[in-house]
Amino acid sequence: MAIITLGTMAFDAIETPFGKIDKIIGGSATYVAYAASHLSQPIQQISIVGNDFPEDEMSELKRRGVELTGVEIVKDKKSFFWSGKYHLDMNTRDTLITDLNVLADFNPIVPEEYQGADFLMLGNLMPSLQINVINQLRNRPKLIVLDTMNFWIESAIDDLKKVLQMVDVLMINDSEARQLSGEFSLVKAARKVMGMGPKFLIIKKGEHGALLFHDDHVFFAPALPLEDVFDPTGAGDTFAGGFIGHLARSKDISFENMKTAIIVGSAMASFCVEKFGPQRLKEITKKDIDIRLKEFVQLVNFDIDLV
């Protein structure tokens, strides 16, 4: 089943306690595409790049079933550029540079051949653009998943509240859930945020895993304890790609299947952080993913006889 993904395709410069890289492919849509395409195809990308985005990266994505008709190439501008430095705990980072470049004029157009897709992944981007894309779709997708961040909670809350009413699943991290709801308890925060629209809420806690809320139900997926987190850039987008990729592959958007989708997302994210940029996502095979998923089963599996 087709997945439309909206998001950025960019260059990143990254510094972590383990190393530094001056220029590597990044962007939310890039990570979503590399992750999701391991599980389901086609991925129908909507994004914008400048004249500097590498041809071979485009070819690599196409080879993996990622359609790029919806990616606008602006000939006289540069691609979006982000530079950040991670703290030792890897859960916090400082943004050093944000050069919007082509992103400043982004006006996403849904190509005719994307119409009819069953899944829509709205990557972290200005909420008005996310709304714009939903409104262009003649048939509502079976599932719309939204990613956003503190920046939009602070600067575009009205548009964000509008898009929240149009989506099925929201993905945010724990501090964003607290910020959006004004509640410290994540259980209370989840209830309030679901009251704003999305029937399903995923709260990401980085190395501490992720929670899935729906009605009065809650499911917890751990993060795999790793020897080293080399570079967390794109882990959230990769998680989103794994999540929606699994749902599209299995053609099942039930709460039960979303539990599995979160485990798949966590497994994909655990690869992402092993190297700079999306590098590991290009290297891994179906077999690697299977082995990693088995590790997740091992990690949380227990037998219980009640007391």
Added chain:
Amino acid sequence: MAIITLGTMAFDAIETPFGKIDKIIGGSATYVAYAASHLSQPIQQISIVGNDFPEDEMSELKRRGVELTGVEIVKDKKSFFWSGKYHLDMNTRDTLITDLNVLADFNPIVPEEYQGADFLMLGNLMPSLQINVINQLRNRPKLIVLDTMNFWIESAIDDLKKVLQMVDVLMINDSEARQLSGEFSLVKAARKVMGMGPKFLIIKKGEHGALLFHDDHVFFAPALPLEDVFDPTGAGDTFAGGFIGHLARSKDISFENMKTAIIVGSAMASFCVEKFGPQRLKEITKKDIDIRLKEFVQLVNFDIDLV
């Protein structure tokens, strides 16, 4: 199977964002006893109290199968007193007062009738006293579990290293694991700490759950997402009591069964934080525990077909 517990019996004064209480029963051994006695009896307590420790608290413990022969009562002194205030996140707290009182002269004596116990739970206390108790046991228990804290890492590292070589399971929190090992990655920290003696290591992460390490294996138990954490005091000791109580009840100290024991410990801890002090541990029934354990199964249970 009998469980010997060494630890404090005390009065606490507690302030949390939800309320304040000037005097309530506390102490590591108290929490361990209330938790473990739901699962296995007898609990053979080794502790020290002053002339102010309530008779009815002693009777309540006895009624629950807690033997108090090893609890010294000092007639002319007061019980250990601790006072603390929790921050909003409930993971950090300031200690306001520590009045050692009777604890200053504590010289634990293992009563003759405790000899032969299969389990030994060494609650958080001066490492030299923990060693002292191990040395008094004529037959080594089948399993020795050690709890400790940053204070002893900083002030009694030599004794702590000695006792680490004498125990099977160590329980510490994530920051203590980092402090003890000098490693930031918990996977690396775990390997180093297990190199110091204990074959099993439990790293507690508060609201983020707990990890069990053994050889190259790792198991993760989540904490139950709660509406409110009312008072975290004693949650770690309650976790320890649930853990060792389950092992004693099931007479099985395998890694597989320790996974279940950690879930039981987490379930008991999830009750503990619902009210001030050990109050909830006195109220709950076997049925409450069963229902809570089912919630843990629901929380982490998922089906997976590999990719």
